[in-house]
Amino acid sequence: MKRGHTYQRKLSEQDKVEAVAMYNNGSSITETAERFAVDRSSIWSLLKRRGVIMRPHCIANRRCTLDESAFDTVTDESAYWVAFIMADGNISHREYSTYVSVTQNIDDAGHLDTLRDFLGSNHKITTNKNGGSYPNARPSKTLNIASERLASALGKFGVVADKSMTCKVIGLENNRHFWRGLMDGDGAIFVTMNRHRPKAHAGMVGSKAMAEQFSAYVKTVVSCAASVKPVNSIWGVTITSQPAVDLLVHLYGDGLLAMPRKVREAKEAIEAHRFFKEQKAARMVCTVPDCGSKVEALGFCLKHYKRFRKHGDPALIATRWSGPAPE
Numbered sequence: 001m002k003r004g005h006t007y008q009r010k011l012s013e014q015d016k017v018e019a020v021a022m023y024n025n026g027s028s029i030t031e032t033a034e035r036f037a038v039d040r041s042s043i044w045s046l047l048k049r050r051g052v053i054m055r056p057h058c059i060a061n062r063r064c065t066l067d068e069s070a071f072d073t074v075t076d077e078s079a080y081w082v083a084f085i086m087a088d089g090n091i092s093h094r095e096y097s098t099y100v101s102v103t104q105n106i107d108d109a110g111h112l113d114t115l116r117d118f119l120g121s122n123h124k125i126t127t128n129k130n131g132g133s134y135p136n137a138r139p140s141k142t143l144n145i146a147s148e149r150l151a152s153a154l155g156k157f158g159v160v161a162d163k164s165m166t167c168k169v170i171g172l173e174n175n176r177h178f179w180r181g182l183m184d185g186d187g188a189i190f191v192t193m194n195r196h197r198p199k200a201h202a203g204m205v206g207s208k209a210m211a212e213q214f215s216a217y218v219k220t221v222v223s224c225a226a227s228v229k230p231v232n233s234i235w236g237v238t239i240t241s242q243p244a245v246d247l248l249v250h251l252y253g254d255g256l257l258a259m260p261r262k263v264r265e266a267k268e269a270i271e272a273h274r275f276f277k278e279q280k281a282a283r284m285v286c287t288v289p290d291c292g293s294k295v296e297a298l299g300f301c302l303k304h305y306k307r308f309r310k311h312g313d314p315a316l317i318a319t320r321w322s323g324p325a326p327e
Helices: 013-024 029-035 040-049 076-088 110-118 148-155 176-186 208-221 241-252 260-283 302-311
Strands: 089-094 097-105 125-128 140-146 187-194 197-206 228-231 234-240
Touching: 013 029, 013 040, 029 040, 076 089, 076 097, 076 110, 076 148, 076 176, 089 148, 097 110, 097 148, 110 125, 110 140, 176 187, 176 197, 176 208, 176 241, 187 260, 197 208, 197 241, 197 260, 208 228, 208 234, 208 241, 234 241, 241 260
Parallel strands: none
Antiparallel strands: 089 097, 097 140, 125 140, 187 197, 197 234, 228 234
């Protein structure tokens, strides 16, 4: 025996068969190694040589609950969360594990609880007090789950590692719930005022491929250009006015699963636009009671405007002379 080496017990063929069976029945590498009084590296090498499919380290030592089949079938909820994770989530590979992480700012962190409930998980949601690497970033919270199966299921829909500039949805291009999830993650909903006239805006930013898919979907819902335009280093689509309101009603109008803040913003945009239209319609009706005709000038219809110009009173009706004919 060479100097510096320690004796390592060798396994018999029967021990090797039993060690493989023990691992396949759910025991960890460490437990199997202790059972046969060998180093865990010996068991790891044995399993590799025998072609055993290795369980990720995170599964063998999982302490938290998790429904890893959450994305195996497409439902309204799963389609929504696929988009939300695609927008605000991240897939990363570290050592022997694959992690699915989703981060939200402190104001929207409550939505992570809803995601955790959907996944049947009791994983801890951590707080990032420094707000990340950006100088003006606000504090945020992160849900971090180690699961190779979950990441693999998400990958079938296009949620992969390093997806920011290249992400493209697969199989959910025409799913209404998916696009609501993307709007919640990478979308913007707001109202601007132009000469006291509210104008609704709805849009999203992301990779060029994703923006083009969103534009194509919007065109099937509302009549608008929905042009894809560059926004700094990414791409975006913005819809305004009535098409934006119609899109928001389509996505958020039924009280379905959505981020509370985005639901509130969508409702405010829809209500502001409708209130303005009602006020405008009221201004387009003749101000004379029980008239109902379209306004032509000074708040009067053509008939009452002529009476106002001639007599100074839009309600005055001139009567014909009924006395004796002049001599």
